[in-house]
Amino acid sequence: xxxxxxxxxxxxxxxxxxxxxxxxxxxxxxxxxxxxxxxxxxxxxxxxxxxxxxxxxxxxxxxxxxxxxxxxxxxxxxxxxxxxxxxxxxxxxxxxxxxxxxxxxxxxxxxxxxxxxxxxxxxxxxxxxxxxxxxxxxxxxxxxxxxxxxxxxxxxxxxxxxxxxxxxxxxxxxxxxxxxxxxxxxxxxxxxxxxxxxxxxxxxxxxxxxxxxxxxxxxxxxxxxxxxxxxxxxxxxxxxxxxxxxxxxxxxxxxxxxxxxxxxxxxxxxxxxxxxxxxxxxxxxxxxxxxxxxxxxxxxxxxxxxxxxxxxxxxxxxxxxxxxxxxxxxxxxxxxxxxxxxxxxxxxxxxxxxxxxxxxxxxxxxxxxxxxxxxxxxxxxxxxxxxxxxxxxxxxxxxxxxxxxxxxxxxxxxxxxxxxxxxxxxxxxxxxxxxxxxxxxxxxxxxxxxxxxxxxxxxxxxxxxxxxxxxxxxxxxxxxxxxxxxxxxxxxxxxxxxxxxxxxxxxxxxxxxxxxxxxxxxxxxxxxxxxxxxxxxxxxxxxxxxxxxxxxxxxxxxxxxxxxxxxxxxxxxxxxxxxxxxxxxxxxxxxxxxxxxxxxxxxxxxxxxxxxxxxxxxxxxxxxxxxxxxxxxxxxxxxxxxxxxxxxxxxxxxxxxxxxxxxxxx
Amino acid sequence: xxxxxxxxxxxxxxxxxxxxxxxxxxxxxxxxxxxxxxxxxxxxxxxxxxxxxxxxxxxxxxxxxxxxxxxxxxxxxxxxxxxxxxxxxxxxxxxxxxxxxxxxxxxxxxxxxxxxxxxxxxxxxxxxxxxxxxxxxxxxxxxxxxxxxxxxxxxxxxxxxxxxxxxxxxxxxxxxxxxxxxxxxxxxxxxxxxxxxxxxxxxxxxxxxxxxxxxxxxxxxxxxxxxxxxxxxxxxxxxxxxxxxxxxxxxxxxxx
Numbered sequence: 001x002x003x004x005x006x007x008x009x010x011x012x013x014x015x016x017x018x019x020x021x022x023x024x025x026x027x028x029x030x031x032x033x034x035x036x037x038x039x040x041x042x043x044x045x046x047x048x049x050x051x052x053x054x055x056x057x058x059x060x061x062x063x064x065x066x067x068x069x070x071x072x073x074x075x076x077x078x079x080x081x082x083x084x085x086x087x088x089x090x091x092x093x094x095x096x097x098x099x100x101x102x103x104x105x106x107x108x109x110x111x112x113x114x115x116x117x118x119x120x121x122x123x124x125x126x127x128x129x130x131x132x133x134x135x136x137x138x139x140x141x142x143x144x145x146x147x148x149x150x151x152x153x154x155x156x157x158x159x160x161x162x163x164x165x166x167x168x169x170x171x172x173x174x175x176x177x178x179x180x181x182x183x184x185x186x187x188x189x190x191x192x193x194x195x196x197x198x199x200x201x202x203x204x205x206x207x208x209x210x211x212x213x214x215x216x217x218x219x220x221x222x223x224x225x226x227x228x229x230x231x232x233x234x235x236x237x238x239x240x241x242x243x244x245x246x247x248x249x250x251x252x253x254x255x256x257x258x259x260x261x262x263x264x265x266x267x268x269x270x271x272x273x274x275x276x277x278x279x280x281x282x283x284x285x286x287x288x289x290x291x292x293x294x295x296x297x298x299x300x301x302x303x304x305x306x307x308x309x310x311x312x313x314x315x316x317x318x319x320x321x322x323x324x325x326x327x328x329x330x331x332x333x334x335x336x337x338x339x340x341x342x343x344x345x346x347x348x349x350x351x352x353x354x355x356x357x358x359x360x361x362x363x364x365x366x367x368x369x370x371x372x373x374x375x376x377x378x379x380x381x382x383x384x385x386x387x388x389x390x391x392x393x394x395x396x397x398x399x400x401x402x403x404x405x406x407x408x409x410x411x412x413x414x415x416x417x418x419x420x421x422x423x424x425x426x427x428x429x430x431x432x433x434x435x436x437x438x439x440x441x442x443x444x445x446x447x448x449x450x451x452x453x454x455x456x457x458x459x460x461x462x463x464x465x466x467x468x469x470x471x472x473x474x475x476x477x478x479x480x481x482x483x484x485x486x487x488x489x490x491x492x493x494x495x496x497x498x499x500x501x502x503x504x505x506x507x508x509x510x511x512x513x514x515x516x517x518x519x520x521x522x523x524x525x526x527x528x529x530x531x532x533x534x535x536x537x538x539x540x541x542x543x544x545x546x547x548x549x550x551x552x553x554x555x556x557x558x559x560x561x562x563x564x565x566x567x568x569x570x571x572x573x574x575x576x577x578x579x580x581x582x583x584x585x586x587x588x589x590x591x592x593x594x595x596x597x598x599x600x601x602x603x604x605x606x607x608x609x610x611x612x613x614x615x616x617x618x619x620x621x622x623x624x625x626x627x628x629x630x631x632x633x634x635x636x637x638x639x640x641x642x643x644x645x646x647x648x649x650x651x652x653x654x655x656x657x658x659x660x661x662x663x664x665x666x
Numbered sequence: 667x668x669x670x671x672x673x674x675x676x677x678x679x680x681x682x683x684x685x686x687x688x689x690x691x692x693x694x695x696x697x698x699x700x701x702x703x704x705x706x707x708x709x710x711x712x713x714x715x716x717x718x719x720x721x722x723x724x725x726x727x728x729x730x731x732x733x734x735x736x737x738x739x740x741x742x743x744x745x746x747x748x749x750x751x752x753x754x755x756x757x758x759x760x761x762x763x764x765x766x767x768x769x770x771x772x773x774x775x776x777x778x779x780x781x782x783x784x785x786x787x788x789x790x791x792x793x794x795x796x797x798x799x800x801x802x803x804x805x806x807x808x809x810x811x812x813x814x815x816x817x818x819x820x821x822x823x824x825x826x827x828x829x830x831x832x833x834x835x836x837x838x839x840x841x842x843x844x845x846x847x848x849x850x851x852x853x854x855x856x857x858x859x860x861x862x863x864x865x866x867x868x869x870x871x872x873x874x875x876x877x878x879x880x881x882x883x884x885x886x887x888x889x890x891x892x893x894x895x896x897x898x899x900x901x902x903x904x905x906x907x908x909x910x911x912x913x914x915x916x917x918x919x920x921x922x
Contacts, residue, residue, distance in 0.1 A: 056793060098743070099726045102745060137890070138893060139745075139747055173724040175725050175727060176727070177729065178727070182892070199886075201748045201887035210887045211883065211887065212883070227883035247727070248725075250735070251734070285876065285895075285899055297877075357903070425797070428890075428894075523804075
């Protein structure tokens with residue numbers, strides 16, 4: 001066969017294959033593209049569409065987000081958006097299952113018309129095309145994540161999706177569990193799965209029909225008795241499922257609360273193996289007492305039993321979860337001396353002078369091993385003593401002049417730091433525009449000593465985002481790199497950002513992943529709700545698109561040894577708001593990570609680092625048969641150096657390194 | 667450049683079909699030029715061949731009430747929404763009018779008071795409510811609903827007399843034309859007091875509107891509206907408390 005036809009055939013076949021692959025609309029990922037939109041054209045169309053927020057001018061003396069960052073002006077698109085990453089590699093996107101969306105991405109699809117019709121929206125040519133697609137974007141939004149063994153549980157306003165992530169490069173959907181009611185935050189404990197429900201369409205029976213509105217009065221007919229709003233079939237609170245059969249979750253209990261459950265936190269009491277506890281954070285309206293007896297939306301001055309100004313504690317007997325019930329409603333905002341319930345809402349008496357008001361917690365993170373919880377409670381950040389889980393007691397409360405809404409909290413592994421987040425704009429707004437201040441909608445870092453929180457610094461994902469990208473600080477977890485405090489965090493359509501907060505006064509970004517906006521002309525809700533590290537990979541619940549799986553790649557800010565050391569940490573369950581202490585094995589790869597850090601901070605002479613690396617190499621390649629004595633002699637000198645280290649961070653690294661060299665394991 | 671990945675929703679009908687077509691075409695090609703093409707990365711073929719060996723397909727299930735069995739739903743199930751209530755649309759239309767007055771009130775601050783606290787509070791209220799107006803308009807337009815409710819559209823097109831304005835139904839808590847006039851005429855501490863009192867009254871009305879919404883059968887079940895109503899409720903409740911504290915600090919309050 002001569003050369004020419006072969007080449008032609010090759011090209012033809014390649015084109016054919018490529019074409020087929022593309023028409024199949026399979027998971028084709030575009031390379032990172034940075035095409036900017038055409039400003040003039042965009043401006044004209046924006047004027048025709050309401051709903052795009054323009055940033056007001058930057059307040060005097062403040063700095064905005066960085067518009068020179070490659071993450072600004074990425075190409076828009078739902079599944080063909082431009083992508084850019086640093087220190088992270090995107091492995092896989094599993095699109096949201098059909099059972100959790102309207103079933104089309106085409107605005108002209110008859111399904112869109114049918115869906116709009118079913119909820120009473122006329123088929124009007126007045127509705128701009130992109131608008132039709134954003135119908136109910138929040139009703140099917142992915143939310144928080146939990147993990148157990150090889151399974152990932154992704155909450156959704158419409159239910160829960162369970163994925164098999166045994167091989168993170170080939171993760172697959174196992175179960176779609178339909179059970180609407182938002183937000184669908186999930187936790188897992190052994191064979192139990194917990195789920196938050198707060199919306200009025202939540203039903204005890206997981207029905208999707210919600211509750212019928214009052215029919216319009218018939219023409220000429222007398223006004224009938226209006227439908228009562230309260231319903232015994234409604235469910236707002238925490239659902240408990242038995243997930244022994246992962247493909248057949250069974251609802252075993254549904255614990256009702258007055259404000260429903262916006263989020264919840266699993267509390268495992270180290271002293272109590274028979275029960276687990278759930279802290280319920282309700283942020284929504286208080287329902288009528290006709291629906292749930294005892295509920296009251298009155299202020300504390302009118303009703304000392306108000307459902308405001310409290311959290312709820314559910315006790316779940318592990319052997320009999322069907323008997324779970326609310327056992328306490330701690331008044332976490334109360335002044336212990338005066339008994340005043342709204343002690344943190346008395347204007348300017350707390351914090352740094354900005355008036356604050358807190359009648360609810362949005363999210364609570366517990367660190368049971370330390371007997372502490374950090375609550376992000378709308379107007380304040382609070383610290384709780386939870387040694388008795390049913391009776392949390394407030395130890396401290398902080399305020400911040402730049403904070404709009406205290407949203408979530410997490411501890412550093414040693415418990416000496418707390419990261420709070422500010423969900424300025426509620427997550428539905430564009431808040432990372434070039435003119436949005438970099439201390440609004442940011443993380444606030446506090447040091448924690450003797451049960452007192454002290455402000456240290458702010459961190460906001462530095463890249464500017466567009467007017468149509470909802471973006472603000474959101475959920476994240478620690479990345480178990482030894483010797484450093486690193487957090488991976490979701491920023492909605494601002495993408496995923498890794499923050500090193502070892503130095504709380506000077507936190508810095510070390511890796512990121514971002515996509516362009518879903519739509520260039522209007523804000524379509526999307527982006528990462530939660531981005532968590534679990535056993536070696538980063539999983540992100542993308543609100544509109546699905547489940548993203550990523551992995552860390554080495555960079556000047558993070559070495560392969562540090563990544564490998566992080567991967568040595570394995571847990572059997574992960575509920576990020578129930579913090580477990582990370583413990584690293586005495587493996588030599590962990591030692592190598594510490595050495596890389598001591599080299600980076602120039603805490604040890606270069607020749608000493610080289611000598612230690614050589615000794616580790618010898619020991620490692622011989623399967624620890626050789627060179628132990630040399631490692632131990634290094635360990636002794638390191639312990640001496642540790643006490644003379646220039647700073648505590650490097651001193652601790654030397655101590656930890658010495659421990660491994662003294663007693664290394666395979 | 668990322669590899670084309672065929673494992674996503676590995677068994678969705680759409681993808682299976684596409685891979686079927688790909689497999690057929692590929693088979694044809696492979697038969698003709700199998701040897702010559704040994705270097706081509708035939709990932710589609712591989713994906714198709716390994717598919718039958720894949721474990722159980724994903725299930726769609728719907729639990730029952732506590733203690734009741736879980737139903738298996740067809741794998742072709744797509745999502746559905748609860749009905750939209752007339753009260754939802756009226757809530758949004760009414761709240762736009764309500765918010766517009768708040769923005770109108772905050773616009774007066776610039777020329778009438780030097781109070782740092784009032785100016786900073788006003789900036790925050792104005793920012794939030796202007797954003798929320800944009801959101802509400804988007805919500806209504808995307809549902810094919812008029813942005814202006816039936817009882818208020820006259821307002822936009824006709825110049826009304828003071829009497830007509832007074833008689834026009836206002837949303838709960840809204841300042842009457844007389845109250846607005848008094849606010850416009852005030853300055854300094856008098857303005858601060860009228861502004862704070864007025865905005866407390868105004869925000870209180872928004873809380874009533876949210877309560878009315880949730881007290882209406884079938885209303886407030888749409889996720890975005892629910893989320894928005896919740897934000898209005900918690901945000902304005904907080905601002906009321908903050909404004910009450912500011913009001914208590916004003917010297918002019920004692921003089922009244």
